[in-house]
Amino acid sequence: MASIRDIAKSTGLSISTISRYINSSGYVSKDSAELIQKVIDEMDYVPNRNAQAIFNKKSGSIGLVIPSLVNPFFSEMATIIGNKIQDDGYGCVLCFTEDIPEKEEDALDLLKGYRVDGIIVARGRSVDKIQKLSIPVISFESIISDEIITVSADNYQGGRMAFEHLYEEGCRKMIHIKGPKGFIAPEERCKGFLDASADKDVAVEVLELSTDYLLEEDLDKALNQVDFRMYDGLFVFNDINCIHVISYLRRQGFAIPGDLQVIGFDNSYLSEMNLPRLTTIEQSPQEIAQVSYHCLKDLMDGTCRSTANRIIPVKLIRRDTTGST
Numbered sequence: 378m379a380s381i382r383d384i385a386k387s388t389g390l391s392i393s394t395i396s397r398y399i400n401s402s403g404y405v406s407k408d409s410a411e412l413i414q415k416v417i418d419e420m421d422y423v424p425n426r427n428a429q430a431i432f433n434k435k436s437g438s439i440g441l442v443i444p445s446l447v448n449p450f451f452s453e454m455a456t457i458i459g460n461k462i463q464d465d466g467y468g469c470v471l472c473f474t475e476d477i478p479e480k481e482e483d484a485l486d487l488l489k490g491y492r493v494d495g496i497i498v499a500r501g502r503s504v505d506k507i508q509k510l511s512i513p514v515i516s517f518e519s520i521i522s523d524e525i526i527t528v529s530a531d532n533y534q535g536g537r538m539a540f541e542h543l544y545e546e547g548c549r550k551m552i553h554i555k556g557p558k559g560f561i562a563p564e565e566r567c568k569g570f571l572d573a574s575a576d577k578d579v580a581v582e583v584l585e586l587s588t589d590y591l592l593e594e595d596l597d598k599a600l601n602q603v604d605f606r607m608y609d610g611l612f613v614f615n616d617i618n619c620i621h622v623i624s625y626l627r628r629q630g631f632a633i634p635g636d637l638q639v640i641g642f643d644n645s646y647l648s649e650m651n652l653p654r655l656t657t658i659e660q661s662p663q664e665i666a667q668v669s670y671h672c673l674k675d676l677m678d679g680t681c682r683s684t685a686n687r688i689i690p691v692k693l694i695r696r697d698t699t700g701s702t
């Protein structure tokens with residue numbers, strides 16, 4: 378493998394000139410730069426990232442910590458952010474937590490050890506650790522502290538919209554399948570749904586799931602506790618679970634939306650592919666990724682002017698799992 382020394386030898390320039398060119402850390406004449414680049418291409422030289430990290434005190438990489446890629450919302454978000462990171466010439470270090478605090482702490486330690494230049498952590502739970510990171514960090518959904526920017530969809534408004542849509546479509550006996558305790562987004566969605574139902578004086582039921590990652594069998598067990606014949610409207614806290622619930626209901630002989638109108642949350646790509654196509658509340662992964670990454674870059678560049686949280690508006694996407702006609 379070619380080294381800086383080989384490039385210096387082949388170009389007849391000094392190692393420090395080559396190093397200035399490679400690290401963009403000082404003046405190199407146009408002729409020398411062209412010559413160095415030509416030799417780099419011929420030798421297929423790739424800079425040693427670890428050596429660069431020590432030299433520049435920056436690793437040139439950004440960490441992305443997400444629960445899992447199984448949920449299409451997170452896989453879309455990770456793909457968009459990962460591409461932005463790479464398009465800007467950084468390396469992307471992707472870590473998974475499965476919402477397990479110990480795994481998240483290990484991931485953060487690993488990223489700290491790699492000296493990443495910034496971190497985006499989704500649905501983080503280790504509040505203390507994130508606060509003490511001393512690396513620019515953006516939190517998706519979780520509120521960490523006044524100094525750390527949280528980017529989040531308007532989950533409360535989304536919960537309200539879900540109720541209002543079902544109500545407008547004629548539902549009067551509704552149930553909400555809520556995400557697990559301890560995560561702010563499902564709590565806010567549930568609160569919005571309940572507040573909107575109180576405004577219309579309609580009683581609603583809530584079934585809380587113990588985790589976001591129930592295996593189909595365990596989800597079926599949780600759903601078996603409910604007599605869905607009692608209801609005409611159902612709001613599920615995210616699309617992946619909503620699609621599982623629809624599959625369960627169809628296996629039980631329910632017609633969707635004839636017997637029960639159903640709405641999800643996310644507008645992940647699966648919602649379009651499901652049959653019937655899922656009505657849902659959209660939290661745009663593009664917008665969330667864009668805002669999160671820009672805020673992180675501003676923090677890294679020292680140009681961030683406000684640590685106020687960024688709330689991304691949500692939108693109703695009407696498809697075929699709701700509608701009374």
Ligand code: XLF
Nearest residue numbers: 448450556562615616643
């Ligand atoms: O944390 C919430 C719950 O699930 C997140 O935004 C999601 O909607 C992703 O599916």
